[in-house]
Amino acid sequence: MSTLGQEFTKGLFKENPTFRLILGMCPTLAITTSAFFGFGMGISVLAVLLGSNIVISAVRNLIPDKVRMPAYILIIAAFVSMTDMLLNAFVPELHKALGIFIPLIVVNCIIMGRAEAFARKNNVIRSILDALGMGVGVTMSLTLVGIIREIFGAGSIFGYNIMGTAFEPMGVLASPPGAFITLGILLGFFNYAFKRLGIE
Amino acid sequence: MYLLAMIFVAILSNNIVLSQFLGICPYLGTTKRIETSVGMGLAVIFVMVMSAIVTWVIDLFLLQPFSLEYLRTIVFILVIAGLVQFVEMVLKKTNPALFQALGIYLPLITTNCTILGVALLNVQSEHNIIETVVYSLATGIGFTLAMVIMAGIRERLELANMSNYLKGAAVTLVSAGILSLAFMGFKGMVTL
Numbered sequence: 001m002s003t004l005g006q007e008f009t010k011g012l013f014k015e016n017p018t019f020r021l022i023l024g025m026c027p028t029l030a031i032t033t034s035a036f037f038g039f040g041m042g043i044s045v046l047a048v049l050l051g052s053n054i055v056i057s058a059v060r061n062l063i064p065d066k067v068r069m070p071a072y073i074l075i076i077a078a079f080v081s082m083t084d085m086l087l088n089a090f091v092p093e094l095h096k097a098l099g100i101f102i103p104l105i106v107v108n109c110i111i112m113g114r115a116e117a118f119a120r121k122n123n124v125i126r127s128i129l130d131a132l133g134m135g136v137g138v139t140m141s142l143t144l145v146g147i148i149r150e151i152f153g154a155g156s157i158f159g160y161n162i163m164g165t166a167f168e169p170m171g172v173l174a175s176p177p178g179a180f181i182t183l184g185i186l187l188g189f190f191n192y193a194f195k196r197l198g199i200e
Numbered sequence: 201m202y203l204l205a206m207i208f209v210a211i212l213s214n215n216i217v218l219s220q221f222l223g224i225c226p227y228l229g230t231t232k233r234i235e236t237s238v239g240m241g242l243a244v245i246f247v248m249v250m251s252a253i254v255t256w257v258i259d260l261f262l263l264q265p266f267s268l269e270y271l272r273t274i275v276f277i278l279v280i281a282g283l284v285q286f287v288e289m290v291l292k293k294t295n296p297a298l299f300q301a302l303g304i305y306l307p308l309i310t311t312n313c314t315i316l317g318v319a320l321l322n323v324q325s326e327h328n329i330i331e332t333v334v335y336s337l338a339t340g341i342g343f344t345l346a347m348v349i350m351a352g353i354r355e356r357l358e359l360a361n362m363s364n365y366l367k368g369a370a371v372t373l374v375s376a377g378i379l380s381l382a383f384m385g386f387k388g389m390v391t392l
Contacts, residue, residue, distance in 0.1 A: 022369050025228065026313050030221035070281055073311075077274040085270065100320055103273040107311045109225055176219050177384065180377030188363070188370035195365065 007126050011133025018141035019190040023109040027101045028142060029179040035158045038146025040094040041101065042139025044083050048105050049114060049138075050131040051079040056119040057127035063120075072115045073106070080106045110138060149173050149182055203334050205390045210338035213386040216314060217346040218379055223314035227347060227376070228369055230305070237351040241344025243305040245337065247287065248318055251280045252336035255319040256329065276319050284310045314343060349379060 017023045024045070032038040055075050063071045084102045087095040095102065105111065114134055119127045150156055153174030155163035163169075172178045216222050223244075230240040255276050263269055288306050291299040309315060318339055322332045353375050362371065 022228070023225070025224035026221050029224060070278065073277055073281055074274065077277050081270060081273050084273070100317060100324070103320055104222075104313045104317060106273055106277050107313050107316050109311070112311055172381070175384070176221065177377045177381035179221070180373050180380055184370045184373030184375075184377060187373060188366040191365040191370065 004126065004129055007129040008133040011130065011135070011137040012140065013137070013194075015134075016137045016141060017110045017113075017134055018138060019187060020194070021110075021113070022187075023113055024138065025183075026104065027108065028145060029176075029183060030101055031098055032142055032146040032149055032179065033153065033174050034150045034156075035143055035146040037094065037097050038142035038144075039139060040087075040091065041098055042135070042142040044087065044098070044102065045105060045108065045110065045138050046132070046135025047083050048076065048079045049111050049135045050128065051082075052076045052111055052115060053119045053127040053131035054124060055079075056115045057122060057124045060120045068120070072112060076111050076115070077106045110134060145179075145182060145186065148186070149178060153178065203331070206331065206335055207338040208390045210335055211342035211345060212383065213389060215342045215346055215383055216318070216339050217343055218376065218383045220317075222317040223312060223343055226308060226312060226314075227350065228372055230308075231347050231351040231354055231372070234348060234351040234355065237347040238344070240305045240308075241340070241347050244309055244312075244314060244343055245340030247280075247284060247306070247309050248315055248340040248343075249333060249336045250287070251283050251315050252319055252322055252332050253329070254283060255279055256322055256327075256332045259323045272320065272323070277316055280315050280319065281310050314339075346379070350376065353379075 011017070013020075015021055018025075018028055027041050027045070031041050052072070052075050056072060080103060083105070084095075087098070087102065114130060118130050122130070147157060150158075151163065152170045153172075155161055155167045155169050170178070173182060210216070214220060217224065217227050226240060226244075230236045258275065258279060259272065263272060263275065268275075284306055288299075318336055322335060327335060350372070354372060357371060357375070366374075
């Protein structure tokens with residue numbers, strides 16, 4: 001049984017959902033056109049993951065095994081709907097930019113994956129830490145991809161222009177092909193980095 | 201004419217995988233061989249058209265009249281999950297051959313952003329029933345097209361000489377990027 005601290009930190013690097021588990025690719029590619037959007041989506045996923053992990057872990061002994069998939073979907077969908085409405089109320093520009101990908105958090109493999117692999121077998125405290133670790137890991141990776149695409153695609157970070165007026169932005173990085181290529185190269189780089197650092 | 205334009209846009213210039221970023225997980229997972237890609241693509245077309253029709257009908261007759269649009273996400277995903285389960289059971293009884301062909305992919309498709317994404321896009325763009333069917337069918341065909349092309353590329357890539365760190369998902373993503381760049385050439389040919 002790993003320590004409580006390890007439950008949290010494994011989601012950051014060793015089992016980072018984006019670069020190690022290769023889950024949740026759709027939002028990673030779609031909304032990382034700017035660092036702010038990447039960060040916003042990461043926080044949304046964190047919120048839903050936290051909520052669903054807590055509830056699923058709390059009621060794990062009450063759900064019959066045959067209906068566990070629809071039950072999980074229902075719980076996750078409820079939290080996604082709440083997050084959707086909260087985002088619409090408090091950060092409407094983020095809500096508009098994330099668009100259809102907020103409801104699609106329901107089918108994000110990270111959330112269902114953690115529910116299936118962890119929350120239904122562990123108590124609430126561990127599930128909270130697991131959700132926090134994975135959520136922060138996702139936020140970090142989404143923000144990283146967002147920062148790279150924003151620097152080269154628009155010359156700014158979080159809206160602050162840092163490249164100056166002489167910089168001609170690489171439009172391709174802000175568009176779909178750029179998303180694929182950036183993520184692919186980053187994935188290859190992290191494969192190498194993790195190997196060198198000795199993380200399995 | 202409008203329907204033809206919609207078909208063109210859904211398959212080529214606004215391809216669901218290469219432009220809209222939906223369905224990346226199965227895209228990375230099942231494109232290792234051309235046969236698996238074709239199988240997955242056919243299953244997706246099948247489920248996509250059926251779930252689009254069912255969710256559209258439910259939205260029109262149940263959610264909108266009672267102002268329950270905020271329940272869309274929950275209702276749609278439950279409907280899709282139930283529908284796939286039901287289809288699996290019916291297929292097993294009535295057409296075992298087809299079930300054998302599609303069987304393993306059906307559970308994979310349920311929690312797949314393509315199906316839910318297309319269902320939501322249909323009601324958000326306020327398509328009528330004909331447009332819903334055509335759009336879903338065309339989107340499914342576009343998905344299958346993208347998958348088969350990628351499978352062909354990956355089968356060749358397996359024999360290529362490359363760094364160990366780039367094998368697998370990394371090189372697939374970069375190839376998808378180049379493919380996406382190629383498909384961008386279709387933009388502007390047809391404006392909806």
